Amino acid sequence: MPSKKKKKSLYNLEEEILSLLKKQKDFLFLRDIYHHLHVPPEKRKEIRRAVKKLLESGKIIQLKRRKYGLPEKFPIYQGKLRVHPDGFGFVETEDGKTIFIPPRKIKNALNGDIVLARIEKITSKGPEGSIVKVVERKRKNIVGYLVKRGKYFFVEPEDPRFPFEIFIPKKRLHEAKKNHLVVTKIIQNTSEFGLPVGEIIRDLGDPEKLETHAWAVIYAHDLPHQWSSKVQKELIRIPDEVTPENKKGRVDLTEIPLVTIDGENARDFDDAVCVKRTKNGYKLWVAIADVAHYVLKNTFLDREAYSRGTSVYFPNMVVPMFPEKLSNHLCSLNPKVERLAMVVEIDFTKDGEIIKQNFYEAVIKSHARLTYTEVKEMIVDKNKKVIQKYETLYPMLEVAAELALILREKRLKRGSLDFDLPEPEVIINMKGEIENIVKRERNLAHMLIEDFMIAANEAVAEYLTKRGYPFLYRIHEKPDPNKFKQLSEIFLAYGIDINHPEELTPHFFQELITKFSGKPYAYLFNFLLLRSLKQARYSPENVGHFGLASTCYCHFTSPIRRYPDLVVHRTLKRALRNKKPPYKEEELEVMGKFLSERERIAEEAERDILKRFQAFFMKDKIGEVFHGIITGITAFGFFVDLEEYLVSGVVRLIDIKDDYYVLDEKGITLVGKNTGKTFQLGQKVKVKVKEVDLKRFYINFELIN
Known part of the structure; x- marks a missing residue:
């Protein structure tokens, strides 16, 4: 001593x-x-x-x-903690810093918490620090499996980033069943077992059922999904149909052959289009459901929609932003019924140049509810049976396709990016089982609607900007040159030398996409290019939209399912009446951050449900052989996307017995120490399904030589 x-x-x-x-x-x-x-x-x-x-x-x-x-010489930063399954984490600060947090310095903070972090050292990889304080517990609900050990009950959290189990006293079980997926909340930080004490707030049911997992994702991501009694009362006061009073002062477009074009399973139709040939070129009408007429600012309905931020779409259910009365009925542009709409009317020359544009409130009547498949069958396949079914609308659709192609060509010329990456579509049969996971089709009909919506969004953004009204832009900032430099090292490993321009422009990215086109690695490289870009977000400050090569852009065309569109609608209505703006810039700054965050949460939830459904789909395919492409390399193995289905899994190095593999310095190739055999990004491989973990939703593949 x-x-x-x-x-x-x-x-x-x-x-x-x-x-x-x-x-x-x-x-x-x-x-x-x-x-x-x-x-x-x-x-x-x-x-x-x-x-x-x-x-x-x-x-x-x-x-x-x-x-x-x-x-003291290093200030404390506030940010969101993201924990990796291996125990370490990163704090993403509001000003764009990323602080690495070693496992022991995360302390009692949980994934998603808002924390205060202090930088303790600067390493070659960036700042490293520790959690000083948890400012806000973001994780209100913890989803897990209820297990019984002896006479005691515990919840094993599903999320591997949650570092401990939760003890559940018998009186806090609330009749939840053993081995079911449950939702729990922590009511005490420690117990006799040294674990937090929890209470079951919902038994989600049998983990073998898909519906159980949809609810698990809803609770795991804290997605608001119930309507309060105050919202229900407000709904009662809203009429069931358009009233004569509602139509006063509106332009009557009920005779214009507007149509909605959506997927087969769509239930809310918030946009309708019509195109007419004129002596100078074309006239386009884009009619968008007038949600702002029914949902007034600061009502309970409005506040609830804001807290959700967006509708969230799962393969087997939707968590809507608005109740069904609005989203599927009164604000849905259903066929053959009158509906209130905000209309963008644009006159184009034969070359797609804008001659004039007009904005107004209208009453419309959709002349048909068309699907993308039907429009493709008419315009591309020239299917006589479908053409005959819609013979009065077919000539209009032909003109619409003409204009859409002109607008697309113009947009691509200015540098607009089209990665055309495969999107998975989960096919569920009548029994509620997953039948297939396929590439979502994207045909001329999809592109037609895309091009008309982009035209309307730009027109509204430019009009409000000229009028000096503050609103939420949809912005997409320029890429980080350092991030792109790292990516170009991967390309160089494939013999693709890229001459870096002084400024990264949409045209430069477009040239790269063309360069990769038709190559075996095109899908992967397009995906890597997309990942190198920043995420689009909402802001009252216009910095343009890099991906669309647009100088002025907003979201206006989906107010049923996106709150920022409703903000733009309210602003446009005020501008048309020459009234003062509904929102101040400082207010929009806060809203933009919050709504961008809600969008990220919705995306995470949709990825989560896909991961679960992919595991369910592959569970009965153990032992089957598939072809795939390597899409990610790590020190423990590599990720493979299958060609037959849109499903991803991992080949672990411990399952490759022919050599000892190490990751190269650039982190893009695994090299066998004795054989020199390599595995690298973009490489085609043959794999067998080895194991599917339906608790952690891992799909493990085994390499077939």
Whole structure:
């Protein structure tokens, strides 16, 4: 045991080091500390011991290359914690910083929490730090399996990022069944088992059923899904159909042959289109459901829609932004019934140049509910039976296809990007079972609607900008050159040398997409290119939309399922009446951040459900052989996308017995130490389904030589 004198000596040394660091502007190396404190060589061991104690207590921090200083010189940042299944995490701050957090320094913070993090050192890979405080527990609900051990019940969280089980006292079970998926909330931080104490708030049911997993995702991502009694009361006061009073002062477009074009399973129709040939070129009408007429700002219905931000679509259900009365009935442009709409009317020359554009409130009547398949059969396949069925509308659709192709060509010329990546579509049969997971079709009819919606969105954004009304733009910032530089190293490994322009432009990316076209690795490289871009978001500040090569863009065309579109509708209505704007810029700044976050959560939930459904689909295919392409490389193995189905899985290195494989310096190739055999991105492989984990939703493949 050290003597009191020695302890005092160490304490004095710590004080001296702290005093020295307070006086210094810069961080100091150990040799600087020795020099400033006049420490002889034989005493340096004590200095190192004192420095170690100060580091452990958090009184000083260490930078890369072993420089030391006071933590006050590194401010504390607030951000969202994202925990990796391996235990480490990253704090993403509001100003775009990413701080790495080692497992032991995450403390009691959970994935998704809003935290305060302090940077403790700067490494070659960036800042590293620790969690100082949990500001807000984002994870209200924890989904897991209810298990019984002896006479006690526990919930095993589904999410591997949740570091411990939850003890459930019998009186908190609320009749939940053993081995079912359940939702629990933590009511006490610790118990006799050293685990948090929880209470079951819902038994989701048998984990063998798809519906159970849809509900698991809803609760795991805290998606609001119930309508309050206040919302229900407001709904009662909204009429069931369009009333004569509603139609006053509106343009009557009921005779214009507007049609909706959607997927076979669509239930809400928020856009209808019509195109007419004119002596100068074309006239396009885009009619969008007038949700803002029924949903007034700051009502309970409005607040509930804002809290959701967006509708969330699963293969077997929808979590809507608005109740069914609005989303599937009164605000849905159903065929042969009158509906209120906001209309964008644009006149184009024969070359697709805009002559004039007009915006107004209208009453419309959709002349038909068409599907993408039907439109393709008429326009592309010239199917006589379908043409005969819609003989009065077919000539209009032909003109619409003409205009859409002209607009698409113009958009591509300006640099608009079209990655055309395969999107999975889960086919569910009448029994509620997964029949297939296929590539979602994208034909001329889809492109026609895309092009008309982009034209309408740009027209509204430009009009409101000219009028000086603040609103939410849909922005997509320029890519990070450093991120792209890392990506170009991957391309170089494939013999593709890319000349970096001074500025990354949409045209440059477009040329790359063309360069990859037709190559075996085109799908993968397009995916990597897309990942190198920043995420689009909502903001009152217009910085343009890089992906669409658009200088002025907003979301206007889907107010039933996206709240930002409703914001734009309200602003347009005020602008048309020359009234003051409904939103201030500061208010829109907050809304833009929140609604962008809601969009990310919806995307995560949709990815989560797909991962689960893919595992369910593959569970009876163990032992079957498939062809695939390597889409990701890690130190533990590689990810493979199957060619036969849109399903992803992993080949683990422990299952490849022919050699010992290591990841190369660039992190893009696994190399066999003895054979020199390689696995790299884009490589085609043959795999067998080895194992499907229906608790963690992993699909493990085995390599077939």
